[in-house]
Structure formats: structure tokens, C-alpha cells
Amino acid sequence: MKGQSYVWEGAIPLQIHLHESEVTTMPAPAPALVLAPRIGYLPLLLPLVKPHFASALPPGVDTPWFDYKGLPLKWYVPTGVLFDLLCHEPERPWNLTVHFRGYPNNLLMPYEGEDSVKWNFINSLKEADYIINGNCKNVMHMSQSDQLELWRSVMNGSLEAYLRASSKLRLGTVEDEYTLDLDLCKPKSPKTSEVDVAGQVKAGKVPVRLYIWTVSTDFEDLEDVPNIDSWDKISYVNRPVEFLKEEGRCFTLLDALKTLLPEFFNGNSMLNEEPCGLEDEEDKQNAPEEDSISLRKAKEGKETSCQIAESCRKGGDAEIKLVRIQGIEPKLEIPFSWIVNNLKNPEHFLHICLYLKLPIVNTA
DSSP: OHHHHHHHHOEEEEEEEEOGGGOOSSSOOOOEEEEEETTSOGGGGHHHHHHHHGGGOOSSOOOOEEEETTEEOOTTSOHHHHHHHHOSSOOSSEEEEEESSOOOTTTSOOOOSHHHHHHHHHHHHHHHHHHHHSSOHHHHTSOHHHHHHHHHHHHHTOHHHHHHHHGGGOOOOOOOOEEOOTTSOEEOSOOOOOBOTTSEEEEEEEEEEEEEEEESSOOSSGGGSOOOOOGGGEEEEEEEEEEEEETTSOOBHHHHHHHHOGGGSTTTOSSOOOOSSSSOHHHHHHSOOOOHHHHHHHHTTHHHHHHHHHHHHHHOOOEEEEEEBTTBOOOTTSBHHHHHHHHOOTTSOEEEEEEEEOOOOOOO
């Protein structure tokens, strides 16, 4: 898993400024320079950032949060995902602003310290366990010490400690039936697989989180893309991918995207279209009961995604302009199994940032 080690070593250089309204000294403090792990979360940087600005802060209770060009950043989204989504042209260092007052409760979920980030991670792990195994017993039955060891491995960026702790979860990897060759889809030597009557190989479900930004006008250069100034412009879709592929044919990243978003690709999906919801009724009845944070996260972007998808149904397929996963822009022909096994996050979700150009709907 060399790719996985690269993901864990990945980091983003940040230049963090204290918001001008909170500066009480002259001159203003210099920005803090921090190297942020891609798989980490912005609040975990506060022990490094707070001491740098402590002498300049006004009196009061800390309610820390970050913004990028005025957009409050969601603390439960991995730092690397935020960077890939919001920086069309990668910005290094990434200039962020930190606030210690005036938390925007109307825009962000409540943040109550490191425990909020920890339990968000554990709940995401439960969701992944449920998708993969049909229940979340593996995570629920972890001892407190094992959960703590797992969480500390993420905080410390230790892949070795993570592999040791996560092996007890038995979540496994996706069966990789193809080697990454020049043609990207060269079958390996035949092996025993579960084959259904339709001649398709069933390789299980993969937890995926999609962050979709849509545009109606075309662009050739990412510099021409307008900034994302509101989370209302992002559709957040939480759906699993089930590997259903024909023998001898590679199930690619493009196949996965069409499977995930049949409403955006009329008639070209490998599976039958499903209603534009995040879950069906059976899933809702059997899903594990989560806290309010997880429930709110699951609903984000659902309504927006449905509205956008309706325009695609009327006007044809959407055009994929950009796909980013862990800072790379992979070719759509890459085997999806390789993407999952090498680029998923520690909570076993694959986070995909997707830019789509919507078709022009003819109203005549």
C-alpha cells in the first residue's frame, strides 16, 4: 500500500492570519506557518496556532473557527478535502484566517473542542462499518483503549499505529483484480470470485462522500473559475458504491461516478436510477442511530443535489470538468479498486471532489 503511505505523509502548508477584528496589539502578529496533515482536521491545529496569537487576543471565551476568503470552513471535513474543493488552482501556502470569537452557529455545527472532532471521526467509522458489513458491531465492540489508540494514530499521523489498531475492525480492502499498467486496466491472472447469474463480479460496497460543485458556463482554465463563496453552492452526497462489473472489464473511476450519480448521467449509468435521496426506506430503518452531528451531515446537500439533478434530466448528461482525490486529479480510466485501496481516508470513506458543468436546458 505505497499509495496509502503517501496519503498519510501528505500535508498542506498553511499561512494562518488572525482576523483583524481580534487583534489588540500593535503591530499585528505575524501569520502562523503550519504544515497541516491532509487526513487531519483544522481544529487539531489549534494547540499550535493559539499560542502564536494568544498575546494579541481580546478578553473572552475562545470559540475558534477558520475561514477561507470569508467562507467559514467546516471543521468536520478533512483538511485535504477542503483544500481540494475550495482551491481551484492549488494555493501554497494556503492562506486561512483564524477566529477565536464570534462563532457562526448559523453556518457551522457546534464545536466543543477536540472531543467533537474525535466523535465525528468515530461516527464516520461507524457509518463506514455499516455500509461495508451491514452493521456497525465492529466499531461498537471496540474497547475505549482501542478507540483511543486509533484516534491518536490519526492525530499523530502514524500509519503504522493506525494499521495496528484498525486491523481489529476487519473492514478489509477492496479486492484488486486489475494491475495498474500502461493501459490502466490489464486483468490479473484469473482468481476465484463471487459471480452472479449475469456474469458480474460482486466485490462489496465502498463508503463514498462526494462534494459536487456545479457550473453552467464552460471554462478552459481553472484560473477562470469563480471562488466558492457559499456552502449552498456545494452538493454533499453520501452514497456507497457497489462493485458490479463484467468479467474481463475494468470497473473504473468513471463507472463509479456514473453509478454514484445516475441522475447526472442520463441513460449512461451502469445501474438503474434510484430516487434522489441519500437512503432508501430499508436503510433508514436498519441504519445505526447516530448523534445529531452525523444526522445533520447526512442531510447536507441532499435538496440542492436533487434540484441540480432535475436540470440534468431535462438537458442531458453533465460534463465532468475536474475530479480531485487526495490532491491528485486521476484519469477517469483508473481502476476504482486501486483508488479505494490507496486513497481512502482513515475513517474508510473515499472523499471525492467533483466539478460538473451542467447541460443548458432548452426551455423553448
